[in-house]
Every structure is written in structure tokens, then in C-alpha cells.
Amino acid sequence: MGTILDLHSHSESSEDSRAPVEAYLNWIRLRRDERPVDGIVLTEHRKFDRDADYRELEDRFGLVVMRASEVETDYGHMLVFGVNGELLHRFDFANVHLNAQELIDAAAQSGAVVVPCHPGRPTIGLWEHYRHREPLRNVVAVEVLNGGSRKGEELQSRELAETHGYRMVGGSDSHLVSLIGLCATRFEADIRTMEELVRELRDGRYDAIDFRPGRRSPQRSHTASDV
Amino acid sequence: MVTRAPAKTFETVVIGEMLGPHAIVITREQARNYALACGMSTPRFMSDEDARREEGLPAMLTPGNMTLGILAKLVTDWLGSGSGQLARIGTTFRSFVHPGVELTLHGFVTHTDQAARSADLDVWMENEDGERLVVGTATVAFGPAE
Amino acid sequence: MSSDEYDSFESGRFEPQEGRQAESGSEQAPERFDPSLLGKLFDLTEPVTVTAQMIRDYCAAIGEDNPAYNEPSPDDQLLTAPPSFAVLLKRSEKIYRCMPRYDEAFAAGQDLEYLAPIREGDRITLASSMRETYEKTGRSGKMSFVVLRSTLTNQRGETVAHIDHRFVYRS
Known part of the structure; x- marks a missing residue:
């Protein structure tokens, strides 16, 4: 079994995307043979949609839809899974200068987990900050596959993950309907809830998986036949 | 056509x-003609040379x-x-x-x-x-x- | 569309006003905005008369060869402009002179809502307001965004288009 999730996507709730969640799910259904993901995580920019409810869409499409956030910190952009009242109270998600270490620690203490995204990207990726600052403590994973990467950025991301022993995830970072699910993360465990996702990101077994044309991960055929 | x-x-x-x-x-000519049709005669839209010299850009835009x-x-x-x-x-x-x-x-x-x-x-x-x-x-x- | 994606931009094409010096030392453009500008409707521009030559030049420039925009309508012998023609009518708007450091702004994107055809002989009036400002960080560092909205109206008082222009200041 196992679960394949696109851990990084932006719906029309993010200011720079016009993609409706329903259109994302419909697109996955249409392209299931080439992007066999079981669900998506909406990581809206600098906010958390506490009250959004996608249960009807989940049932209709048979896909998981979870809510998370992409925030901006002094070490670059980071995905926050398991956003909770404590984090929202303590941090202003709209602040583009959040303290990354404080966020990581507060997340760990409150049942959430922080995953730096596109770490190989200039300015907003971990790699550049690590060149002249102390590495962050308690990072468990980074995003090594990102659908918006430029040439060379993913190599940099992977190198950083290997150097520091971080586990690796993937996400499409889609802002357009047709780009959803092109990068994802394959978990060995079955995941249906955010609690399970946080637990697996911290302690489980998983790997980044690439469904982009011409760049498919070697595991793909195996995974596709499993789903 | x-x-x-x-x-x-x-x-x-x-x-x-x-x-x-x-x-x-x-083409460079198309980009320049578009800029001129819009009344934008800024160096960056005129030629590689203008873009480099006047604005420090690697090439025209x-x-x-x-x-x-x-x-x-x-x-x-x-x-x-x-x-x-x-x-x-x-x-x-x-x-x-x-x-x-x-x-x-x-x-x-x-x-x-x-x-x-x-x-x-x-x-x-x-x-x-x-x-x-x-x-x-x-x-x-x-x-x-x- | 991601904020992460901005490497570089077409620079804004604003001519500095005479005698105006580029301001320096400002870190965050929106902090320099007069808050009363937000939502304020700026003066209407003098109407721009759309000529056949303007439409032809525009079609030639973007390689538009569709007869619908290149050949006059059999009904009235007038040309109809391609929808995207609307984005180039914003030049004379006074709103740009109210933007701080406007000569340093870069065009980050445009959103065009096209409601009625713009045709040869139309006289188009623009009205603009400053809609929104916000900040984010991207490949090229910290960025402050300003969104201006222009509404285009023809000589019959019909709204022909709304255009949101997104500009970014990098610090």
C-alpha cells in the first residue's frame, strides 16, 4: 500500500494562484496514470486556512486534501505541516521574517513539523543561508524535488540533504491546475490525516518522487503498479 | 501565415x-517594434548594446x-x-x-x-x-x- | 506564479518627472506610501482615440495574423483590436507619478478582464486606483508589491476592460 502525496501546492487562496481545489483534483483524476498521487497538501502562502473544508471534494474524487502553510523565514521558505492554534498564536504567518529555529522548535513541541522547501534556490533556500550561518537544529526533511525549480537547484537541494542527513520530500509547488502532482512524496505508510502525515514526516519512511516528463523517478513503474 | x-x-x-x-x-526586431508601438523607447527594449550600456543588463528584453x-x-x-x-x-x-x-x-x-x-x-x-x-x-x- | 519564482523583471517604463530625484535608502516601498492613496481613484485621463494604424502596428508587433483583427468588419469597415491591445493604453495615467520610487518599479504581471471589444475610432478613458500592497521574498530577495487597477471606458460609457498591473520593488 503506502501513500503518494503532493506536499506543496497553492490554490486560489494564495494571492498568486488562481487554481481551484476542485480543478486540481479533477486534473489528478484525469492524469492518474502518469501522476498516481493519492492526495495533495495545500500550502498557501503566508497563511493558514483554518476553516476551509474539503471533505465533500475528498469524497467526490476519492483523494486526500490537507491544509498546511508555506511561510517565509530568516532561512528561506518553509512548509509547516500540522499548523495548530499554538503556532498561529505565537507566529504571525504573514511576517516574511519569521525566526526559522523558533518556528521549528515550536512546531516540534506542538505536534507540527517544518520542512524547508526548495533549499537549493537562491535567497529563499536553506543552502544559501547555510553558507554563512550555523545550520538549523532539528530539521528532519527538506524538499529536494520542486516543480518550479530552475536548472541546478535540485542538485543543490539534494547535496544539502545528503550533507546534513535530511530526509527528502517532493512537491509540485503548483500554482497552475495542470502542474499539480508532478513532484510528490511516496510514504510507506497509509496516510489519511494531518496527524498521520506529521508522524510519518518525523519518523516514517519516505522518498521524493518525480513524475515530470523525462524526469520520472526510477521507482515510478513500481509505484504506479502498486496504486 | x-x-x-x-x-x-x-x-x-x-x-x-x-x-x-x-x-x-x-526576434530583437519584433521586441523593439512592439516597444515602439507602445511608446516605450527605454534602452532595454531597443538593442542589446543599449540594454548593456544604459542599464547594465546582459541583453535586451x-x-x-x-x-x-x-x-x-x-x-x-x-x-x-x-x-x-x-x-x-x-x-x-x-x-x-x-x-x-x-x-x-x-x-x-x-x-x-x-x-x-x-x-x-x-x-x-x-x-x-x-x-x-x-x-x-x-x-x-x-x-x-x- | 510563485513568489519564489521572481528572478528578474521587465523594469517599469516610467519616465521620471522633471526635477524629481530617485529616492534612496528606503527598504520597504509600501512603508513610504501615503496610506490615503490606497483605494483612491485618480483623475481620469484624456480619452485616447484608437486609430487603425495603432491596431495595425500592434498586430504586426505581436505577429497577430487573425483576419478578425486585421481586416475591417464588413458591416462598418472598422478594425477591431485584439483583446490584449487593452494593456497598452495606460501610458498617460497620473497614478504612476504618485508611486514612490516609481522609476525603480518592475512590471511583475498583468491581469486583463476584457468586457467589450475595442474598435477603431473608439475613445478610451482610463481611471485608476491603487488597490493593494504586500510583501514577500523570492529568488532575488525581498520584494514589495503594488497593485494598480485601471478601468477602461469607451465613448458610450461602456466599461471595456479592467486591468490589474502588478509592480514590484526589490530591496
Whole structure:
């Protein structure tokens, strides 16, 4: 079994995307043979949609839809899974200068987990900050596959993950309907809830998986036949 | 001149349908002529030499709104001369588009609305490395059924 | 569309006003905005008359060869402009002179809502307001965004288009 999730996507709730969640799910259904993901995580920019409810869409499409956030910190952009009242109270998600270490620690203490995204990207990726600052403590994973990467950025991301022993995830970072699910993360465990996702990101077994044309991960055929 | 596609009707629009890919190269002359047609005689749109000397840029640029125009044309060419009209297009200029570079235009129908008789599309322009330089979405409306 | 994606931009094409010096030392453009500008409707421009030559030049420039925009309508012998023609009518708007450091702004994107055809002989009036400002960080560092909305009206008082222009200041 196992679960394949696109851990990084932006719906029309993010200011720079016009993609409706329903259109994302419909697109996955249409392209299931080439992007066999079981669900998506909406990581809206600098906010958390506490009250959004996608249960009807989940049932209709048979896909998981979870809510998370992409925030901006002094070490670059980071995905926050398991956003909770404590984090929202303590941090202003709209602040583009959040303290990354404080966020990581507060997340760990409150049942959430922080995953730096596109770490190989200039300015907003971990790699550049690590060149002249102390590495962050308690990072468990980074995003090594990102659908918006430029040439060379993913190599940099992977190198950083290997150097520091971080586990690796993937996400499409889609802002357009047709780009959803092109990068994802394959978990060995079955995941249906955010609690399970946080637990697996911290302690489980998983790997980044690439469904982009011409760049498919070697595991793909195996995974596709499993789903 | 290209052969014009038959007029698109709402009934024949399918989610997942692809526009392009079309390979294009915007020439320096086209970019300059567009800028002049818009009254923008800024050095960066005039020549590589002007862009380098006056603005310290590596090469001259294609105006952002020209790339919007080219993506709008991808959609209107696909619509043909039927009742379908471009109702909205929004683009984000992610990166410099230098004239002379090989570009590919892409589009997909992503949503249809039976009640409004409209469709939404993704459109983008990418370079040879597959990097999306300009991305956007568009809505086309077909008007009331005959 | 991601904020992460901005490497570089077409620079804004604003001519500095005479005698105006580029301001320096400001870190965050929106902090320099007069808050009363937000939502304020700026004066209407003098109408721009759309000529056949403007439409032809525009079609030639973007390689538009569709007969619908290149050949006059059999009904009235007038040309109809391609929808994207609307984005180039914003030049004379006074709103740009109210943007701080406007000569340093870069065009980050445009959103065009096209409501009625613009045709040869139309006289188009523009009205603009400053809609929104916000901040984010991207490949090229911290960025402050300003969104201006222009509404285009023809000589019959019909709204022909709304255009949101997104500009970014990098610090």
C-alpha cells in the first residue's frame, strides 16, 4: 500500500494562484496514470486556512486534501505541516521574517513539523543561508524535488540533504491546475490525516518522487503498479 | 501565415485539451517594434548594446505585456473565429525573456462551466530548459447557445 | 506564479518627472506610501482615440495574423483590436507619478478582464486606483508589491476592460 502525496501546492487562496481545489483534483483524476498521487497538501502562502473544508471534494474524487502553510523565514521558505492554534498564536504567518529555529522548535513541541522547501534556490533556500550561518537544529526533511525549480537547484537541494542527513520530500509547488502532482512524496505508510502525515514526516519512511516528463523517478513503474 | 483552426464551440471543449506546444522565437526586431508601438523607447527594449550600456543588463528584453499578448494570441488562435471570446487573461512575468531565445508556448483547458458556457485555461511560455518564464491563466466565454 | 519564482523583471517604463530625484535608502516601498492613496481613484485621463494604424502596428508587433483583427468588419469597415491591445493604453495615467520610487518599479504581471471589444475610432478613458500592497521574498530577495487597477471606458460609457498591473520593488 503506502501513500503518494503532493506536499506543496497553492490554490486560489494564495494571492498568486488562481487554481481551484476542485480543478486540481479533477486534473489528478484525469492524469492518474502518469501522476498516481493519492492526495495533495495545500500550502498557501503566508497563511493558514483554518476553516476551509474539503471533505465533500475528498469524497467526490476519492483523494486526500490537507491544509498546511508555506511561510517565509530568516532561512528561506518553509512548509509547516500540522499548523495548530499554538503556532498561529505565537507566529504571525504573514511576517516574511519569521525566526526559522523558533518556528521549528515550536512546531516540534506542538505536534507540527517544518520542512524547508526548495533549499537549493537562491535567497529563499536553506543552502544559501547555510553558507554563512550555523545550520538549523532539528530539521528532519527538506524538499529536494520542486516543480518550479530552475536548472541546478535540485542538485543543490539534494547535496544539502545528503550533507546534513535530511530526509527528502517532493512537491509540485503548483500554482497552475495542470502542474499539480508532478513532484510528490511516496510514504510507506497509509496516510489519511494531518496527524498521520506529521508522524510519518518525523519518523516514517519516505522518498521524493518525480513524475515530470523525462524526469520520472526510477521507482515510478513500481509505484504506479502498486496504486 | 498559419492555417486557421476551425471555430471552437463550447460543446467541443474538453478538460485536458492541449494548446500548443508552439515553438517561437521573438526576434530583437519584433521586441523593439512592439516597444515602439507602445511608446516605450527605454534602452532595454531597443538593442542589446543599449540594454548593456544604459542599464547594465546582459541583453535586451522582451516587454512583459508583449508576452501577455503572445499568450493571449495562443488562446484566440485556438478559439478560431466562432462565438468563443477571450474574457480574461492574467500573467505573471517570472523572468526576463530575452529576444532570440527559443521559447515554447503551452496551454491546457483546466475547467469548464456548463452554466456560464465558459472554460478556464493554463497558459505559459518556457525556455529550452523547461523553465517557465511567463505563466498565466485565461477564461474564454462562448455566449448563449444557438 | 510563485513568489519564489521572481528572478528578474521587465523594469517599469516610467519616465521620471522633471526635477524629481530617485529616492534612496528606503527598504520597504509600501512603508513610504501615503496610506490615503490606497483605494483612491485618480483623475481620469484624456480619452485616447484608437486609430487603425495603432491596431495595425500592434498586430504586426505581436505577429497577430487573425483576419478578425486585421481586416475591417464588413458591416462598418472598422478594425477591431485584439483583446490584449487593452494593456497598452495606460501610458498617460497620473497614478504612476504618485508611486514612490516609481522609476525603480518592475512590471511583475498583468491581469486583463476584457468586457467589450475595442474598435477603431473608439475613445478610451482610463481611471485608476491603487488597490493593494504586500510583501514577500523570492529568488532575488525581498520584494514589495503594488497593485494598480485601471478601468477602461469607451465613448458610450461602456466599461471595456479592467486591468490589474502588478509592480514590484526589490530591496
